Structure formats: C-alpha cells, structure tokens
Amino acid sequence: MLLLYNTLCLWGLTVRINFKLIISGVLFTLSSNAFAQFNIFTCEPEYAALAKELAPDARIYSATTAMQDPHQVQARPSLIAKMRQADLVVCAGAELEVGWLPMLQMKAANAKVRNTDLGLFFAADHVETLDKMSNVDRSMGDVHSQGNPHLHFSPPRILAIAKALTEKLIQLDSDNSRDYQQQLERFSSRWTLASAKWQEAASKLSGMKVIAYHSSFRYLFDFSGIEQVADLEPKPGLPPTSGHLAGLLKQANNSDITAIVIASYQDKRGANWLAEKSNLPVIVLPLSVGGNEQSNDLFSLYDNVFDLLSQEYSAKKL
Amino acid sequence: MNNFHFFPNRLSAKVSAALAITALVPMLSQAQNSMPTLSNPNVSVILDGYYQSEDRLMTERAEGFGLGETELALSANIDDMFYGKFTSVFESHDGESEVHLEEAFIQTMALPNGFTVRGGRFLSDIGYLNNQHSHTDSFTSRPSAYRAFLGGHYFDDGLRVSYIAPTDTYWLMGAEVFSGDSLRAADEHGERDFDSTGVYTAFTKIGGDIGVESSWQLGFSYLRNENGQLTAEDHDEDEHEEEEHAEDEHDHAHSASYTGKNTYAADFVFKWAPNGNYKYQHLTLSAEYFRVSDFMLPELHDEHEEEHEHEEEHHDEGHAKDYHEAWYVSGVYQFSPNWSAGLRYGELDSQLQHEEHFDQQELKETELSLAWHNSHFSTVRLEFSHQSNVGFEQAENDNVITLQYVMSLGAHGAHQF
Structure with a gap:
C-alpha cells in the first residue's frame, strides 16, 4: 500500500515537473519569438538587406526573392502568417505591390502594419519617383501612376530611404533609438564612400x-x-x-x-x-540582393551590377 | 417645410439614380489614379459572357448565349476600424435578367491579437473555392460538389469571427452564423417552421511553403444546417412535384440542390512555380471532398430504412446511401503568361427523394479548359466538358463546349491564394 502511494506520488511529481517544463518552454518560445525580437516583413529583398543594415538584431523576412517578379506574388499562407507577426512592413510602394499586399494585410489581421502612420513603410513615399503619369489607362499596360517603383538602384534615394526607415524604427521601437541612430551613421558613411566609387563607375557608362x-x-x-x-x-x-x-x-x-x-x-x-x-x-x-552569387548585400549588389555593365561596355569600345 | 420638396416624388427616384451615376463616373475614372480613399473607393466591374452548346446540370449557365456573373463591386476602408465591400451581380439566363446582392459586408481591421469580425452578407469561408469569386476560377462552372450542395457558392447574411494564430505556419480558425435561407431543404407545401438562423459553420486552414517553389494549404470545414433535413413527400402529388423540381432548378439557381443537417468538407491546394516566380509558369493542384449527411428527418429515415430493406429483397440495384458525397481534383498549369490549361474531374453521388424512398444518382464530370490571357485583366476560355449521369431527370450524357470571356475593368482587387 505504501509502495503504491509512493509510486503515485513520484508519478505526480514527475507530471508536475514536466508540466512546468512545458509551461516555461512555451513562455520562452513566446517571449523569444513574439516579444523580444523586433519583427520586420519586407516585400522585396533589397529592403530586407537595407533593414539588416539598419536593424541587425531584428528578425527579418522577405516576401520575395530576386528571382521573382515583385508585381506577381501569391498572397500565400506563409506570407499571411509572417505578416501576422510583423511589427514593421517595408515595401517599395508606388503601387508595385497593389496586386497582393492589400490581400495580405486583410488576411493577416495585424492592425500594427495597416497604415503608414504605424508600422507600414513605403520607400516611394520618401523619395521623388521617376516617370509619374497623370493619366494612366490599362491599354498602356502595367504602368504605375505614382511613378516607377523599382527605386533601389539609386544611391542617393537609398540613403534618403535609409534615413526615413530609421525614423520609422525609432518611432516603433524607441527603446533602441540610440542603436538605430548608430547603425544609420555607420551605414551612411559606408554608403557615401561607396557611392563615390559607383559614381565614378557610372560616369564611364x-x-x-x-x-x-x-x-x-x-x-x-x-x-x-x-x-x-x-x-x-x-x-x-x-x-x-x-x-x-x-x-x-x-x-x-x-x-x-x-x-x-x-x-x-x-x-x-x-x-x-x-x-x-x-x-x-x-x-x-541581379534584380536585387540574392539575384546572383556575388550579390549578398546592397553594397555587393551595386558593385556587381557596375562590374557586369562596365565589362560589356569596355569590350564594345575596344 | 413644403418648400424643401424640390422634386415631385416620382421624379426624385430618377434624379437620385442619375445623381448616383454621375457620382460613380468620376469615381471610376479616379479609381486607378490613386490609392482608394473614403471619397475614392475601389470600383471594379467584371464582365463575363459565354456561349454554351448544351445545358449542364445544376449550373447557372444555360444553353446558348448568356451572361455569367457580371459584377459591380465597390470597396474601401470606411475608417481606421472598418472596411466595407459591396458587390452586386447581374446575370441573364433564358432571356431573363437577374440582379442580386452577393456581398454587402463590413469587416473589422484593428481588433487586437489576430481577430477579425465580419458582418453582413458575404461568402462563407468553408472549403477552398467558396470564398473566391467565380471570375477567378479556371473553369466555366464550379465543381458539382459546389453546385449540388452550396448553390454554386454559398453567400448569406450573417456574422463571422476568425482568428489567425501568431505562428510561422499559417493557422486560421473561424466560425460563422448565417440565416441559411438558400440552404433550406425543399418545402413543397410552404408550411415548415424553419429556424431563422439556420446555418452554423466552423473551419480551420493551415498552410505554408516547401522551399521557395511550393506552397500548400489544407482546410477542414463543418457546416450545420438546422433546416437542411427533408420532410416526407405526399404520394398523390407525384407528377406535380416532378414539374416543380424542374422549375425550382431554374428559379433558385443559388439554392443548394441537396441539403442535409451535417456537411463535412476537406480541401487541399498545392501551388508551384519555378523559383517561386509566378510571372511565367505556375501549377495549381487542388482537391476537395464534401459529405452531406443526415438529410432525412428521423421519422423519414425509418421509412427509408424499411424501404431500403424492402428494395433489397425485391431487386438488387437501387442501393441508396444515407448521405450525399462529392469530390473533385483539378490541375491548372499556366505555361506562359498568355496561356493556361486546366483539367478537372469530379463525381457527385446523391440520393433523390422519390415518394417514400430515395433513388441513387451519380454524376461524373470531366472538364478540359484552355485559356488565353491577353493580360491579367482579360481571359478568353474554351472548355470541353463531358458529363455522364445516372438517375438525373432531363439530363443526357453530353459533351458540352463552352466559350467564355472574363474581363475586369477598374480597380482590381488582389487575388487570394
């Protein structure tokens, strides 16, 4: 009888311990995933790369790769699940994602990333776009009235976007504002230096x-x-x-x-x-970061693109 | 205060209609130029026309020329909390035009923790195809499962609460309550006491990616229909009812042909594109299964059982089941931005009430469709379908050819997965 009681007690203890383990495990998972880390969802890989420069500690997810047409993306379950957890959504804007972003927002039920006052950031809102059109008609094809949204190959625009994105990060995650400021300074000086090099390469093209x-x-x-x-x-x-x-x-x-x-x-x-x-x-x-083996971040993407163009142009001139 | 009656009553209706149209025209022209706002909602029109060589069972499309679901939709954020959408559908068959309201709902946008509430008239989220507008389909008609059990697609007045879990694997859960008018069982004498809130649904969907190239979604749904069970038919009105049935099919194209108390459905979708790039080629495979059970009231069920035993004694054929079921599998491949082809096969296995017993019916359909897309906004589709059936009145085993166009103008909403 005593033996049986002991066994039961031991069994109860084990169960309780296991239960505690499970609870703490769940809490840990929740805290590490949902609370501690700032979650950034980007529509295109160039903005994931930029976010990585500016917020290296954040959990960053890009909806598309450089091998995919950013106009035509499926509002697929995985993207809805990722946007559900996002603190910040970074996209090109100017209607590039008009065919899928609204559907993701609708399905993700995440009020934090619904509009640009909160956790939604459109790069095109912060720079002057080229080729704006006052009168757009479908017979003209897939044109964007708000101008060309493929902004990311303009060094000065990327710098302006980086500044605006840092402001957004500080607005949403003010506890780390000093870190964001430092990252921006670091990025700006590297980018300005690299821009001078790209300007020189560009002038030859x-x-x-x-x-x-x-x-x-x-x-x-x-x-x-x-x-x-x-x-x-x-x-x-x-x-x-x-x-x-x-x-x-x-x-x-x-x-x-x-x-x-x-x-x-x-x-x-x-x-x-x-x-x-x-x-x-x-x-x-490469359309963006990850478009070929050499393009691993924004810097190497630009380097590679100017290399590829210069090679052909100098070969032609010879 | 008589001075304020500027227009005589009869005129004012016309005037307000004219005002509505003049208000709509600038909205249409502005819709593409800028992001939709409160004063500038998304306006879209879907044009759908067809020629069909033969009639098909339970479809909204009839033989000859006709218009499919020609829809006018308006949608916008109402404020920071609510989104609203209005969709009216114009249809014409047999020279008669019909206008009905398919959607008129509001939806919350700012509830915390992944909750969303939708109220009004909207498409139920059960199954895979049901919440999709038919103009996004790859075939001219919905699979027989939808036509038989949901009246093509099930939209109704009600309320939905859904929750999406904060997990990397997509996980949606939801429940709906509807009035259920279009899913009521046949009521020959108009004397049944139907529940005014007749339909309850629960559904869950999970999904994710496999690498960068493939995505999937799996769903389970349950629909409880308080008004779905049949009452016993009278013997002497036999011939009458046959006629009524035939008429019913045309009058209530949006009503379900077969109803029951409990409906269970499972659906699976798999999509693939090289490098995950949907611009040039992509493949969509989907399959759904529906089972509608408890379609008889208990007293009828007993009779049915007796009849059943009776039947077995006398002749071996007519082995009626106590549930309806239907399924389909479909594959659609877009092999270039301009061309796509689809193949679908589906079966329906239903029981038709006939006097005091049930006759088994079977419908098998194979559809092959070829579509040309000049752009995302225009599609011309040619479809060959073969239907073979057992036990359906006025239906032959036919090959049907359908030529259809589906085009959209104005702001075009994003597609669902």
Missing part, C-alpha cells in the same frame, strides 16, 4: 545604349546615364511577342546598342533570340 526588359533598371540607367533605347516588352507587364521582337531586331541592327539587359527573374527566351540574331550580348543583372 554614360552614353551606353541598351535594350532592356521592363523598366526594372530605370533608376540605375538614370544614375549612370545609360540610355534604354527599347524595351523587350511591347507594353509594360506584357511578355515579348514575336512581332515586337522582329521590330527590335531591325532597331538593333541599325544602331550602336551595346547589350540586351534583363533582370534575374525575367524570361531569357526573348532576349536570347534577339541576341542570337543581332550578335548582341545578353547581360543578366
């Missing part, structure tokens, strides 16, 4: 003529004085057609175009066909 796919590199070309003489897309967002490519071939044969430029996520078939017929090289530029 001035006057280069390319055929490109979509307006993905509008800001890069603007910064470098590269002229996009034609687009592989007949209209923004529409895939190349054979008729349109034939027209481009004529144009390619009659002018001093250096290369065909496409982004890492874009279909290579149209570009390869045109390259074969016109003897022009195809340059596949």
Whole structure:
C-alpha cells in the first residue's frame, strides 16, 4: 500500500515537473519569438538587406526573392502568417505591390502594419519617383501612376530611404533609438564612400545604349546615364511577342546598342533570340540582393551590377 | 417645410439614380489614379459572357448565349476600424435578367491579437473555392460538389469571427452564423417552421511553403444546417412535384440542390512555380471532398430504412446511401503568361427523394479548359466538358463546349491564394 502511494506520488511529481517544463518552454518560445525580437516583413529583398543594415538584431523576412517578379506574388499562407507577426512592413510602394499586399494585410489581421502612420513603410513615399503619369489607362499596360517603383538602384534615394526607415524604427521601437541612430551613421558613411566609387563607375557608362526588359533598371540607367533605347516588352507587364521582337531586331541592327539587359527573374527566351540574331550580348543583372552569387548585400549588389555593365561596355569600345 | 420638396416624388427616384451615376463616373475614372480613399473607393466591374452548346446540370449557365456573373463591386476602408465591400451581380439566363446582392459586408481591421469580425452578407469561408469569386476560377462552372450542395457558392447574411494564430505556419480558425435561407431543404407545401438562423459553420486552414517553389494549404470545414433535413413527400402529388423540381432548378439557381443537417468538407491546394516566380509558369493542384449527411428527418429515415430493406429483397440495384458525397481534383498549369490549361474531374453521388424512398444518382464530370490571357485583366476560355449521369431527370450524357470571356475593368482587387 505504501509502495503504491509512493509510486503515485513520484508519478505526480514527475507530471508536475514536466508540466512546468512545458509551461516555461512555451513562455520562452513566446517571449523569444513574439516579444523580444523586433519583427520586420519586407516585400522585396533589397529592403530586407537595407533593414539588416539598419536593424541587425531584428528578425527579418522577405516576401520575395530576386528571382521573382515583385508585381506577381501569391498572397500565400506563409506570407499571411509572417505578416501576422510583423511589427514593421517595408515595401517599395508606388503601387508595385497593389496586386497582393492589400490581400495580405486583410488576411493577416495585424492592425500594427495597416497604415503608414504605424508600422507600414513605403520607400516611394520618401523619395521623388521617376516617370509619374497623370493619366494612366490599362491599354498602356502595367504602368504605375505614382511613378516607377523599382527605386533601389539609386544611391542617393537609398540613403534618403535609409534615413526615413530609421525614423520609422525609432518611432516603433524607441527603446533602441540610440542603436538605430548608430547603425544609420555607420551605414551612411559606408554608403557615401561607396557611392563615390559607383559614381565614378557610372560616369564611364554614360552614353551606353541598351535594350532592356521592363523598366526594372530605370533608376540605375538614370544614375549612370545609360540610355534604354527599347524595351523587350511591347507594353509594360506584357511578355515579348514575336512581332515586337522582329521590330527590335531591325532597331538593333541599325544602331550602336551595346547589350540586351534583363533582370534575374525575367524570361531569357526573348532576349536570347534577339541576341542570337543581332550578335548582341545578353547581360543578366541581379534584380536585387540574392539575384546572383556575388550579390549578398546592397553594397555587393551595386558593385556587381557596375562590374557586369562596365565589362560589356569596355569590350564594345575596344 | 413644403418648400424643401424640390422634386415631385416620382421624379426624385430618377434624379437620385442619375445623381448616383454621375457620382460613380468620376469615381471610376479616379479609381486607378490613386490609392482608394473614403471619397475614392475601389470600383471594379467584371464582365463575363459565354456561349454554351448544351445545358449542364445544376449550373447557372444555360444553353446558348448568356451572361455569367457580371459584377459591380465597390470597396474601401470606411475608417481606421472598418472596411466595407459591396458587390452586386447581374446575370441573364433564358432571356431573363437577374440582379442580386452577393456581398454587402463590413469587416473589422484593428481588433487586437489576430481577430477579425465580419458582418453582413458575404461568402462563407468553408472549403477552398467558396470564398473566391467565380471570375477567378479556371473553369466555366464550379465543381458539382459546389453546385449540388452550396448553390454554386454559398453567400448569406450573417456574422463571422476568425482568428489567425501568431505562428510561422499559417493557422486560421473561424466560425460563422448565417440565416441559411438558400440552404433550406425543399418545402413543397410552404408550411415548415424553419429556424431563422439556420446555418452554423466552423473551419480551420493551415498552410505554408516547401522551399521557395511550393506552397500548400489544407482546410477542414463543418457546416450545420438546422433546416437542411427533408420532410416526407405526399404520394398523390407525384407528377406535380416532378414539374416543380424542374422549375425550382431554374428559379433558385443559388439554392443548394441537396441539403442535409451535417456537411463535412476537406480541401487541399498545392501551388508551384519555378523559383517561386509566378510571372511565367505556375501549377495549381487542388482537391476537395464534401459529405452531406443526415438529410432525412428521423421519422423519414425509418421509412427509408424499411424501404431500403424492402428494395433489397425485391431487386438488387437501387442501393441508396444515407448521405450525399462529392469530390473533385483539378490541375491548372499556366505555361506562359498568355496561356493556361486546366483539367478537372469530379463525381457527385446523391440520393433523390422519390415518394417514400430515395433513388441513387451519380454524376461524373470531366472538364478540359484552355485559356488565353491577353493580360491579367482579360481571359478568353474554351472548355470541353463531358458529363455522364445516372438517375438525373432531363439530363443526357453530353459533351458540352463552352466559350467564355472574363474581363475586369477598374480597380482590381488582389487575388487570394
């Protein structure tokens, strides 16, 4: 009888200990995931890279990779789950994500990231965009009235966005404001230094003529004085057609175009066909961080893009 | 205060209609230019027209030329707490036009801890397809499971509470209460005392990614229908009812053809795109299973059992079950931004009340669809479907060809997964 009682007691003790373990385990998981770490959800990998520079301790998740078209993203379960937990959502804005971000916000039921007064940040709100249009019609294709949203290849704009994003981080997480300020200073000085180097590389590219796919590199070309003489897309967002490519071939044969430029996520078939017929090289530029092996952060992304363009342009000039 | 009656009563209706239209026109033109605001809501119109070579069972599309779900939708954030949406649907079949309200709901946007409340008229979140608008479908008609048990898609007046867990794996839970009018069992004599709040649902969905290329979602739903059970039919009105049934199918295209007390559903979706890039190629596989049980009132059930035994003694065929079930599997592949193709197969296994016993019915459908997309906003679809059935009145085993366009203008809402 006593033995049985002892056994029961021991069993009860074990159960209690295990229960405590479970409770503390759950609490620990909750605190480490939901409370302690600042959660940043970015729409594109360039903003994940920027967030990493400015808030290295945050938990950062990017909804897309450089191999994916940021216009066309599925409002998939994993993204809803990630946005549900976010303290801050960072996106390009200017309607780039209009086809999926509102659905994610609706489904994620996270009031913190619903509008830009709180934890929503649109990069395009803080800089001047190029190619704003006063009158947009669907027959023009997939154009954005608020200007070109592919902002991230403009060194001065990235700096302005970094400053605004730091302000947002401080607004939301004021306890760490000194850290954010320090990170911004560190980033700014590195970026300014690198920008001088990129400016020099860009000046050598001035006057280069390319055929490109979509307006993905509008800001890069603007910064470098590269002229996009034609687009592989007949209209923004529409895939190349054979008729349109034939027209481009004529144009390619009659002018001093250096290369065909496409982004890492874009279909290579149209570009390869045109390259074969016109003897022009195809340059596949990383759309963003992670677009090729060399592009691991914003700095190496820029370095790599200028390397790739300079190689072709100097080869052409020789 | 008579001075304030500027317009005679008859005129004022017309005038206010005209005012509404003039108010709508600038909204339509502004809708694309800037983000929607209170004074500038999202306005969208879906145009859907078709030609179909034959009639199909339980579909809203009839033989010949017709309009599918042509919808006008307005939506906007009402303030920082509420979002609202209004969707009206215009349909035409057999030369008759119908206008009905598919959505008119408000939804909370700022409740804490992942809770959302939606009230008004809206699409129920049971199953996979039900909460999606039919213009996003890859086939011209919903699978037979939806047509038979939910009247195509189930929308109703009610309330929903949903909760999304703060986990890396998507986990949604929700419950709904509806009036349930469109899911009421047939009531030949109009003398049944139906519950005014007839439908209760509960659902959960989980989902996630597998690497960067694949995503999945799994859902389970339960629907309890207090008014779903059948009453006994009278013998002598036999022929009458046959006619009534036929009429019913046209009059209440949005009512369920088969109802029961308990409905269980499971759904699974898998999507894949190379590198997770949906611009060029992607694949969607989906499957759903529905089981509707307890479709008879208990006293009828006993009779049915007797009848059943009786039947077995005399002839071996007619082996009626005490539940309806239906399922489908579908695969859709977009092989270029301009072209996509889909294949779907579905079966419906239902029991039709006939005097005091139930006759087993079976419908098998295979659909092959090919769609051309000039852009995200315009689709022209050609569909071949083959239906073979046992036990359905006025239905032949047919090959049906449907040619359909679905186009959207104005602000276009984001698609669901």
